[in-house]
Amino acid sequence: MADTTTVELDTEVHDRLTALAAARGLSLPAYLAELAAAQENEAGLARAARAFEEAVTRPGFREAFARDFA
Structure with a gap:
């Protein structure tokens, strides 16, 4: 059985x-x-x-991305 814990919630949130x-x-x-x-x-x-x-702010990144993924 997995370890468990108790969390206290407002009744409205629980519902x-x-x-x-x-x-x-x-x-x-x-x-x-x-x-x-x-x-x-x-x-x-x-x-x-x-x-x-x-990464796209690095020089040449946009061009390399367009070349490799366009």
Whole structure:
């Protein structure tokens, strides 16, 4: 069995999360795990976007990108 912990939430927030989980056919723990994974993915994509935006400022980068991926 996986380690577990208790999280204290306002009853309203708990009820809202439970309803959202149920609408997806998930338990609340499974739904929260999906939310955590989605946020981790979003953060990773944001880091990648920032890195790309920084990279395109380097001389010759745009031309090389266009050459290799156009």
